[in-house]
Amino acid sequence: MAGLDRSRPLKIADVCGTGASTILLAKELDAHITAVDFLPEFLNELHTRAIDHGVADRITTLNCSMDALPFTKGEFDVIWSEGAVYNMGFEAVCQPGGNS
Numbered sequence: 001m002a003g004l005d006r007s008r009p010l011k012i013a014d015v016c017g018t019g020a021s022t023i024l025l026a027k028e029l030d031a032h033i034t035a036v037d038f039l040p041e042f043l044n045e046l047h048t049r050a051i052d053h054g055v056a057d058r059i060t061t062l063n064c065s066m067d068a069l070p071f072t073k074g075e076f077d078v079i080w081s082e083g084a085v086y087n088m089g090f091e092a093v094c095q096p097g098g099n100s
Contacts, residue, residue, distance in 0.1 A: 004078060006030065015066065015081040019046030019059075025080060026055035033058060034076075038065045 004010065010031035016022045019042070022035045037043050043061040050056040064070065074096065 004029065010077045011075070012078045012080055013071065013076045015079075016042070016046060018042045019049060021080060021082050022046060022059055023049055023053050023055060026050065026058045027053065031058065031078075032060070033080075034060050034062055036062045036064050036066070036069070038063065 006029065008030075010029055012025060012029070012031050012033045014022045014025065014033050014035050016035040016037050019035055022033055023046075025031060025033055035043065035046055037046075040063050043063055046059070047056065047061055050059045062070075
């Protein structure tokens with residue numbers, strides 16, 4: 001998992017789509033994940049799948065555009081985004097030394 005520090009709980013932002021990676025991260029890591037997508041249908045699907053996999057309590061969905069992120073500087077330990085590395089603004093909300 002990309003050399004993540006597993007010695008403490010992590011706070012992860014995931015630009016998720018329908019959340020295949022979000023579910024995997026929630027199952028594999030001691031983490032709370034904020035799953036971000038601008039399509040409510042994708043987030044609804046993710047929520048249903050999270051319930052089915054028993055990880056809904058570890059995932060918060062956020063219907064938001066990547067160009068209007070409400071996060072603060074240093075808010076996350078990890079930024080995860082498969083297939084969309086160009087995400088606007090995420091570097092600014094990652095902890096110093098964190099992974100994006």
